[in-house]
Amino acid sequence: MSTKRIAGPEIEKLIQLLAKVPGLGPRSARRAALHMIKKKDQLMGPLAAALAEAVDKVTECSVCGNVDTVDPCSICTDPRRDDTTLIVVEDVSDLWALERAGAMNAKYHVLGGTLSPLDGIGPDDLNIKKLVDRIAEGGVSELILAVNATVEGQTTAHYITDQLSGFEVKVTRLAHGVPVGGELDYLDEGTLSAALRSRTNF
Amino acid sequence: MSTKRIAGPEIEKLIQLLAKVPGLGPRSARRAALHMIKKKDQLMGPLAAALAEAVDKVTECSVCGNVDTVDPCSICTDPRRDDTTLIVVEDVSDLWALERAGAMNAKYHVLGGTLSPLDGIGPDDLNIKKLVDRIAEGGVSELILAVNATVEGQTTAHYITDQLSGFEVKVTRLAHGVPVGGELDYLDEGTLSAALRSRTNF
Numbered sequence: 271m272s273t274k275r276i277a278g279p280e281i282e283k284l285i286q287l288l289a290k291v292p293g294l295g296p297r298s299a300r301r302a303a304l305h306m307i308k309k310k311d312q313l314m315g316p317l318a319a320a321l322a323e324a325v326d327k328v329t330e331c332s333v334c335g336n337v338d339t340v341d342p343c344s345i346c347t348d349p350r351r352d353d354t355t356l357i358v359v360e361d362v363s364d365l366w367a368l369e370r371a372g373a374m375n376a377k378y379h380v381l382g383g384t385l386s387p388l389d390g391i392g393p394d395d396l397n398i399k400k401l402v403d404r405i406a407e408g409g410v411s412e413l414i415l416a417v418n419a420t421v422e423g424q425t426t427a428h429y430i431t432d433q434l435s436g437f438e439v440k441v442t443r444l445a446h447g448v449p450v451g452g453e454l455d456y457l458d459e460g461t462l463s464a465a466l467r468s469r470t471n472f
Numbered sequence: 473m474s475t476k477r478i479a480g481p482e483i484e485k486l487i488q489l490l491a492k493v494p495g496l497g498p499r500s501a502r503r504a505a506l507h508m509i510k511k512k513d514q515l516m517g518p519l520a521a522a523l524a525e526a527v528d529k530v531t532e533c534s535v536c537g538n539v540d541t542v543d544p545c546s547i548c549t550d551p552r553r554d555d556t557t558l559i560v561v562e563d564v565s566d567l568w569a570l571e572r573a574g575a576m577n578a579k580y581h582v583l584g585g586t587l588s589p590l591d592g593i594g595p596d597d598l599n600i601k602k603l604v605d606r607i608a609e610g611g612v613s614e615l616i617l618a619v620n621a622t623v624e625g626q627t628t629a630h631y632i633t634d635q636l637s638g639f640e641v642k643v644t645r646l647a648h649g650v651p652v653g654g655e656l657d658y659l660d661e662g663t664l665s666a667a668l669r670s671r672t673n674f
Contacts, residue, residue, distance in 0.1 A: 278541040280529055284522040290515055291496075292507045298495035304565055305494045306523070307530050307539050313492055318523035320486040321508070325517045327482055328509050337509050339480040363506050 281307075333404075335380030335397045337362050345377060352376050354411045358401065358430065360384055360418060368416060376414070379404065384422035385429055398430060405437050415443045483509075535606075537582030537599045539564050547579060554578050556613040560603065560632065562586055562620060570618060578616070581606065586624035587631055600632060607639050617645045 281303060288299035306314040330336070331343035338344055345351065345365075355376035359365050365378050381396045393399075404410065415430065417423035431441050446464035448457060457465075483505060490501035508516040532538070533545035540546055547553065547567075557578035561567050567580050583598045595601075606612065617632065619625035633643050648666035650659060659667075 278530070278546065280522070280525050280541050281539070284519075284526050287515065287519045287522050291504045291519075293500035293504055294493075294495050300568060301565065302493045302495055303526075304539070304563075307526065310527055310530075313489065314523055315527045317486075317489045317493075318520055318527055320482070320489050321516055321520035321523065323482050324486050324505075324509065325512055325520055328480070328512075337483070337506070339482050344480065361506075363503065366502060366506075 333400075334378050335362075335382055335400075336365055336378060350375065353409055355414065356401075356404065356410050356412070357414045357416050359416050360423065360426070364416065364418075374414075381417075381426065384417065384420070384426040386422050393429065396426070398433065401430065402433050405434055405439055410439055412440045412442060415441060417443075419444075419446065535602075536580050537564075537584055537602075538567055538580060552577065555611055557616065558603075558606065558612050558614070559616045559618050561618050562625065562628075566618060566620075576616075583619075583628065586619065586622070586628040588624050595631065598628070600635065603632065604635050607636055607641055612641055614642045614644060617643060619645075621646075621648065 285296075285299045285303045288294055288302050289296045291299075294302060306317070327339040328337055329339070329341050331338055331341055331346055333342045333346045336343040336345060340347075352375050355374065356379055357365075357368060357374065357376050358379045358381060359368065360381050360383060362380055365380060368374065368378075379397065379401050381398065381401075383391055383396055385391060385393065385396065405413065413430075413434065415427045417427050427443060434441060445468060446461060447468060448454065448461065448465045454462065487498075487501045487505045490496055490504050491498045493501075496504060508519070529541040530539055531541070531543050533540055533543055533548055535544045535548045538545040538547060542549075554577050557576065558581055559567075559570060559576060559578050560581045560583060561570065562583050562585060564582055567582060570576065570580075581599065581603050583600065583603075585593055585598055587593060587595065587598065607615065615632075615636065617629045619629050629645060636643060647670060648663060649670060650656065650663065650667045656664065
């Protein structure tokens with residue numbers, strides 16, 4: 271951006287910060303800033319307040335690694351949830367996706383990433399120790415590894431399985447197959463092979 | 473989004489507000505919220521403060537319609553700018569674009585939109601009366617109509633020219649032609665015809 275003062279350092283600073291938000295670049299940050307300036311009362315003010323409130327209140331759950339305004343989080347303390355099943359996810363966004371699907375009423379454990387030696391991310395950088403502790407405490411009968419179907423995700427899944435080999439816990443993973451609504455023509459061979467191998471009775 | 477409480481009403485509200493920012497949808501708003509929660513000190517806190525400051529300070533310039541933290545804006549009061557040339561733009565974003573180009577050191581007049589009978593936008597809804605007053609005050613020798621090359625933009629340009637027919641002011645418009653770096657093959661016929669008609673000596 272030009273060093274010429276266009277509209278005051280406050281607006282420039284706002285644009286620079288907005289440009290760091292994922293999904294916005296320098297150009298859309300300017301557009302977003304202008305839109306919000308025009309909608310001060312409906313959007314800009316409430317968003318400033320919501321962000322300030324989130325800065326104050328949002329914290330990481332010390333049990334599962336979820337983000338919430340209470341610690342332990344509202345999922346960990348929910349008495350209606352099944353304590354015996356634990357779903358392991360890479361990130362909070364995966365937890366949110368599974369909650370939106372609403373298929374399970376279990377509890378979670380957020381790893382905070384995947385093992386990635388190339389990026390220097392080892393077991394100690396992830397929330398794995400606490401997972402082993404939770405299993406060691408007992409009470410969990412099934413651990414669902416809902417990690418991404420990537421090399422890093424699968425490596426992490428294998429590592430976790432190794433760590434838990436001494437415990438009496440059933441470890442499962444998400445099924446591979448044709449996405450609901452998906453067209454076979456657009457699917458990769460790996461997915462199709464997996465869907466064939468895991469075929470079910472009609 | 474599911475009505476199930478995932479991560480507290482504060483985070484849900486933040487996501488809903490972020491989804492209203494142009495450039496972000498419901499999915500990217502969730503991603504943005506999560507990213508900011510992880511970068512509280514570097515991004516979320518400063519952004520909350522910048523937004524709150526902008527809500528407090530940013531105002532519309534009563535002379536030209538620009539947005540700034542002072543009124544009249546810093547462009548209107550800049551003594552190094554040429555007072556005799558006025559660039560008419562539809563929106564503040566156009567003003568910013570021209571300032572980034574840095575080609576002129578003139579002053580501006582922001583219309584706040586274009587005439588659009590279908591959308592019920594007439595001359596009184598735009599900042600046109602104030603433009604005529606500025607011209608009537610004298611001192612402006614050239615008015616550059618930097619409106620978009622759309623039907624609405626050109627209609628607005630014609631209307632403004634009519635309103636100013638009684639004044640001694642030269643009215644000009646932006647040149648049509650091949651964008652710098654543009655390939656002829658990808659240009660529409662209208663632009664190519666205009667570029668041919670307005671050809672210059674090499």
